[in-house]
Amino acid sequence: MTVDARTGPEVEQVGSPRAAVLAMPSYKPGKDAKQSEAELGITNAIKLASNENPLPPLPEVVAAITAVIGGVNRYADHRAMDLRAVLAQWQGVELSHVTVGNGSSAILHRLAAAYVDAGDEVLYPWRSFEVYPVYTKLLDGIPVTVPLVDETADLAGLAAAITERTKLIMIANPNNPTGTALSATKLNEFCSQVPRNVVVVIDEAYFEFVDPALGNTIVDVLPHHPNVIVTRTFSKAQGLAGLRVGYAVADPQIISAIDKTQLPFAVNAAAQAGAIAAVQHSDKIAMRVRDIVEERGRVLAEVRSWGVEVPESQANFVYLPLGAKANAVFAAMERDGVVIRLFDQLGVRITISTPAENTRMLLSLKNALA
Ligand SMILES: Cc1ncc(COP(=O)(O)O)c(C=O)c1O
Known part of the structure; x- marks a missing residue:
């Protein structure tokens, strides 16, 4: 029997998960835009947190x-x-x-x-x-x-x-x-x-x-x-x-x-x-990939022009190793409705999206870093 800390009464243990499972954290997916909207009371949030393609399938x-x-x-x-x-x-x-x-x-x-x-x-x-x-x-x-x-x-x-x-x-x-x-x-x-x-x-x-x-x-x-x-x-x-x-x-x-x-x-x-x-x-998909790669170049160049260090990315996202500043940058951008991926106290990862969403993200990022 275990005691539920919130309610007090004893709760019967159901089953016995393996020790490996009990010790395991749950997989944390990138935060959903709707979740941020509900938590912060904002509208029109965009999700740049899971390296998805911004466009619907062909x-x-x-x-x-x-x-x-x-x-x-x-x-x-x-x-x-x-x-x-x-x-x-x-x-x-x-x-x-x-x-x-x-x-x-x-x-x-x-x-x-x-x-x-x-x-x-x-x-x-x-x-x-x-x-x-x-x-x-x-x-x-x-x-x-x-x-x-x-x-x-x-x-x-x-x-x-x-x-x-x-x-x-x-x-x-x-x-x-x-x-x-x-x-x-x-x-x-x-x-x-x-x-x-x-x-x-x-x-x-x-x-x-x-x-x-x-x-x-x-x-x-x-x-x-x-x-x-x-x-x-x-x-x-x-x-x-x-x-x-x-x-x-x-x-x-x-x-x-x-x-x-x-x-x-x-x-x-x-x-x-x-x-x-x-x-x-795949020929049409290659054209869409080319657009994202081009946008990646634009985002990298812009962020580096502010004196921020960004590793060369070969993917559809960029990573900013901001260290202890990462959490504050994540929170400030979330308040702007730009939901990115936080690595606690280490950095943030930002998915490359459409030109309009990338421009919105860059504005928010620049303000958050200032
Ligand atoms: C490095 C890496 N491998 C694999 C995956 C898994 O992708 P999926 O299971 O959607 O094919 C991801 C998804 O983010 C990834 O970043």
């Missing part, structure tokens, strides 16, 4: 989604074979090298489920994507972190931190929240130092926003290293965050291991249809 993608909605009394294809085939052709790989997931974060979760036993080490740079520690601890794995150097993953540090207990290495490229990216050449060199029994996950949720000069890991790394998996998503460039669909490319041994950990029918019919249509119209 009309062709909406049409493909709409076309399948009438059939959702049936389960979708559990293995999503049509989508896998489209992805394999798009990426120039064999069908057996591709899998799909309920967002790429679900694929990361399946990797942990497939490879991490209690006491195994999961190695990743820090700070990075917040699900890495969550998934590791959920499996009773041991997080081993290597601090960023110049806001960028430290590959030499990661190589030095590999032990006999390392099972997975997770590298977000570009890194979230800092936006910095490593070239495929550097990642390829790093993977040469990793034993084959360790799986290296290159998490490329923001791949489309990266300078093509940095290379393509599917072409430049995977053929040399069968222990590497590249994960990507339709949530960002393609604007399908709400549908939850991502994919991964790897050696068939890794694909079949993580396919065993897929929940039944995880990728729904609308997500499969929307993702196929998005691939078929």
